Amino acid sequence: xxxxxxxxxxxxxxxxxxxxxxxxxxxxxxxxxxxxxxxxxxxxxxxxxxxxxxxxxxxxxxxxxxxxxxxxxxxxxxxxxxxxxxxxxxxxxxxxxxxxxxxxxxx
Amino acid sequence: xxxxxxxxxxxxxxxxxxxxxxxxxxxxxxxxxxxxxxxxxxxxxxxxxxxxxxxxxxxxxxxxxxxxxxxxxxxxxxxxxxxxxxxxxxxxxxxxxxxxxxxxxxxxxxxxxx
Numbered sequence: 001x002x003x004x005x006x007x008x009x010x011x012x013x014x015x016x017x018x019x020x021x022x023x024x025x026x027x028x029x030x031x032x033x034x035x036x037x038x039x040x041x042x043x044x045x046x047x048x049x050x051x052x053x054x055x056x057x058x059x060x061x062x063x064x065x066x067x068x069x070x071x072x073x074x075x076x077x078x079x080x081x082x083x084x085x086x087x088x089x090x091x092x093x094x095x096x097x098x099x100x101x102x103x104x105x106x107x
Numbered sequence: 108x109x110x111x112x113x114x115x116x117x118x119x120x121x122x123x124x125x126x127x128x129x130x131x132x133x134x135x136x137x138x139x140x141x142x143x144x145x146x147x148x149x150x151x152x153x154x155x156x157x158x159x160x161x162x163x164x165x166x167x168x169x170x171x172x173x174x175x176x177x178x179x180x181x182x183x184x185x186x187x188x189x190x191x192x193x194x195x196x197x198x199x200x201x202x203x204x205x206x207x208x209x210x211x212x213x214x215x216x217x218x219x220x221x
Binding site: 030031033035040041042043044045048050086088090092094095096097098099100 | 140142144149150151152163165195197199206207208209210211212214215217
């Protein structure tokens with residue numbers, strides 16, 4: 001049983017397309033994180049959400065606490081957005097992670 | 108500020124050996140968390156240290172242990188290595204004073220067990 005489910009697992013898009021990655025979770029959470037991992041392993045924390053919506057540049061993250069669902073949107077996608085995007089939920093003081101969405105943006 | 112640093116970056120060990128990994132958090136951060144990432148299991152939480160005390164622990168066997176020093180630097184030790192311990196080990200630091208808060212990840216240590 002996975003506490004966090006992400007979809008899709010893999011995503012290929014043309015440069016400029018609007019991209020949505022989804023995350024559903026089954027546990028009560030205090031926060032949800034969206035992480036970006038580039039080849040080589042480095043991880044960057046993109047957003048931390050506990051309600052509503054956050055925007056940073058071309059990235060938008062939303063969360064619906066009642067439905068236990070979050071989405072990460074990328075507008076005007078670019079090849080440099082190619083990475084693995086990981087959803088992580090914080091419950092109590094422990095993190096649970098989704099398996100990640102591998103995004104490839106083709107020029 | 109300098110980011111989170113981890114040493115070594117790459118390591119090769121054989122089954123049965125033990126290994127120690129090091130993590131230096133961002134200056135001023137008192138919480139250090141450790142994670143294991145494998146292709147099969149993805150990212151998994153190992154444990155968190157705050158002010159030299161283990162504050163939280165994931166579901167890993169006792170072969171995995173850690174400690175934190177007074178300067179907030181943390182070490183993780185894995186004893187009696189198994190092939191399945193081959194993974195990317197990531198540490199992340201945060202202030203540790205509020206929940207939730209943003210974590211800052213290091214580049215990871217890639218461990219290969221032969």
